[in-house]
Amino acid sequence: VNEKKGVFRARRRRKAVLSTIFSVIAILYVLPVGVVLINAFKSNFFVKTKTFSLPDAESFVGLELY
Amino acid sequence: MFRNGSKPGKKTGRGSLLRRPIRRCWVLFLLPTAAAFAVGFAWPFLQGIYLSFCSFITTGDARWIGIGNYLSAFRDRGFLYSFRYTALFAVVSLVLINVLAFAVAYVLTRGIRGSNLFRTVFFMPNLIGGIVLGYIWSILFDGVLRWYNTSILLEARYGFWGLIILVCWQQVGYMMIIYIAGLQAVPEDMLEAARIDGAGSWQTLRRVTIPNLMPSITICTFLSLTNGFKLFDQNLALTGGAPFRFETAADGTLSTIKTTEMLALNIYNTFYGQSSAARGTAQAKAVLFFVLVASISIAQLRATRSREVQQ
Helix, strand or coil: CHHHHHHHHHHHHHHHHHHHHHHHHHHHHHHHHHHHHHHCCECHHHHHHCCCCCCCCCCECCCCCC | CCCCCCCCCCCCCHHHHHHHHHHHCHHHHHHHHHHHHHHHHHHHHHHHHHHCCEECCCHHHCEECCCHHHHHHHHCHHHHHHHHHHHHHHHHHHHHHHHHHHHHHHHHCCCCCCHHHHHHHHHHHHHCCHHHHHHHHHHHHHHHHHHHCCCCCCCHHHHHHHHHHHHHHHHHHHHHHHHHHHHHCCCHHHHHHHHHCCCCHHHHHHHHHHHHCHHHHHHHHHHHHHHHHHCCHHHHHHCCCCCEEEEECCCCCEEEEECCCCHHHHHHHHHHHCCHHHHHHHHHHHHHHHHHHHHHHHHHHHHHHCCCCCC
């Protein structure tokens, strides 16, 4: 019984590890879409020069591009 | 005499009564589909082959010139370069997409928490169009490469790997869905029998899962191979063929090699970009392109189908 419990526990741990790894991969996977969304609120110049930074007072153009 | 007492040839079932007029007038029922096929596919296809032997600006002024267009297609160094480049791209993308898609599908069928969410996330890029994808990734690549004072348009190898990353990002999710369907169809009793026989997870994967997954592998390799050869929008939006290289041939003629230009983009640029006299050459390139894709796809289908297991 103890051996079976150990096997189940190891399996559950392995699944939790896989779940964590896949969560990280999934976040990285949607990152390009997130960057595009963020850049949609920045002026063209800052899209090209500060691609990955969040909009600040200087670069934020609100809904102007929409 | 039949079991229900009716005469031979006189079927009394409702289904057969309904089916009889269909059998008698099959030509009538076939006609709409055949007409649509002829108008929408066969006629343009044959016209395309005919035009590849002509010099033309519009389809109305085509003049037969024989195999001249094919000769100039083979003399075009840019076309030959695109040919090799596309073949390399198709092979690399085929391997990467299928390995990654299979790995993701395999893990997501292990019953891990959040697997439905992960499937959605991985499939999502497939919903974005090729041109938009190209622009999204050109912004991202240039954002990263700017730190190294370069751009995706300045180095051919960046363009190549950029395209590979892009198509992997786009297509892994789609292939993953096909692999998941295949993995779910692997009979549980076979897997259990393998476990009872003492097979480890690697042995089970190699000897049971993969042979049962061959129909999915056939479809996925076919799709990724043909998609790799036909890639156009992403190539146009991401690099547009840049960077360009200038080469001088033995006869002294200067030719431009677009180092990240794939076959479909090369045909497009020949048709619209150069003089209108090159349209016949573009048509000949398109026919060669069709022959290449069709023959490779048929060879690949035969190779993988022969490994499929009948259940």
